[in-house]
Amino acid sequence: MPNFLLYEQNGPVVTLTMNEPARRNPLTGNTAVADFMEAIERIHSDRSVRAVILTGAGTAFSSGGDIKDMERQSNGSIGGMQIRHEYRTGIQRLPLALFNLEVPVIAAVNGAAIGAGMDLASMCDIRIASEHAKFAESFVKLGIIPGDGGAWLLPRLIGLSRASELSFTGEVIGAQQAADWGLVSRVVPADQLLETANELAAKIAANPPHAVRLTKRLLREAMHTRLDTLLEMAASFRALSHQTDDHREAVAAFLEKRTPVFKG
Template structure:
């Protein structure tokens, strides 16, 4: 598939998916949503890919749903909204969460509304100091429809999630780090390098184990200890049979750094 609204770039074991409509501040359209989902599926199926980065071209990460399309939504029936709009946009979120490899949001500018929810769905968030975040939906009379109401309270707690979702207030990268919304904040001129270094660090890791850990942590939210221990037993029985596990034990015995292959 040839992409028009995104750039798919593979370097070694890391894929970077760049939302590439800088003249529209990377507003999320139906076409862009379909391309992001397709790109994530391609990365999932490519055994050489061991980490994924999502970012935006130009000065924005993603400024939200493309407004001309958003205006049409108000005239759709509830069934049309679910089947024609959110099947695509929520498909992006599902693809991020279900990808058995780490996904990093490299937030280079505003992540507003739908862009904020894409950011929240990622496993790791690295932001520039001048990045901006907002659950903007309430300001146009709607609500976070792409997982924001699920992910946000997990990251910042119910009280702060309520505040951000009820008001649509905009916060910067420094505040986002303070409240636990992002993992790391750096000056804007260091964002690309910092993201690249962290993505490569994860790509050198035990990919199948990381995928299982990702699944286990996601499952553990809202689950119980018994279910989580049961899953851990299953996941460990799978991981222990991988080449990476064999290499990990061997390296530990030989007192050296393991060289994982993602197999």
């Protein structure tokens, strides 16, 4: 079976493409989770990577969980504790891995992001959407609950009321409504989606990589920690930053009125 996830690197930017378009890029019933974990570990190990773009091949971003796999889980052939184990060692590894990945991840949502597919987009740091994108937190329609972090992520992205509306109704919203609700940063024509994502990635990659990585860590920790704890962490991160060559280069370039050259 070919890899579900294509890994392409252009300079400091890695593009990950979910590549099972005939099945609308599902996240279960295939090698998706293993491929994601391998790619994330590869990015962790490669200090040249400064930004990541995640998108889907074909007309969908990701259709979420595979229905045939859900049938296996519900037909009585395996027990509840086994299903629990499969979640914990399977798709639930994704939100933790993406949360802890220091390199910023841009979701370029090219089409439908449904169920776990919507949650996957929510795991990313930035979301931009094609005009053809649509989103649904659709678990309730199948008589199940968000099993991969959506109930934690969505309220923090769009507020409790809107997250509840999406989760309790399972209804689909379009790209513009997603933008109006703050789920995505912007909506662009379909043929400009990857170009826009790459432009954004290039702007991120142009900055000192240590500053971007530590800023992402602060933003992520701020989602669940106290202000005094975050300030203590920020003091430590600032102390580290002041000692870097890229910080010294930025200050020198500002004083000398020239463009800085950051080497990471």
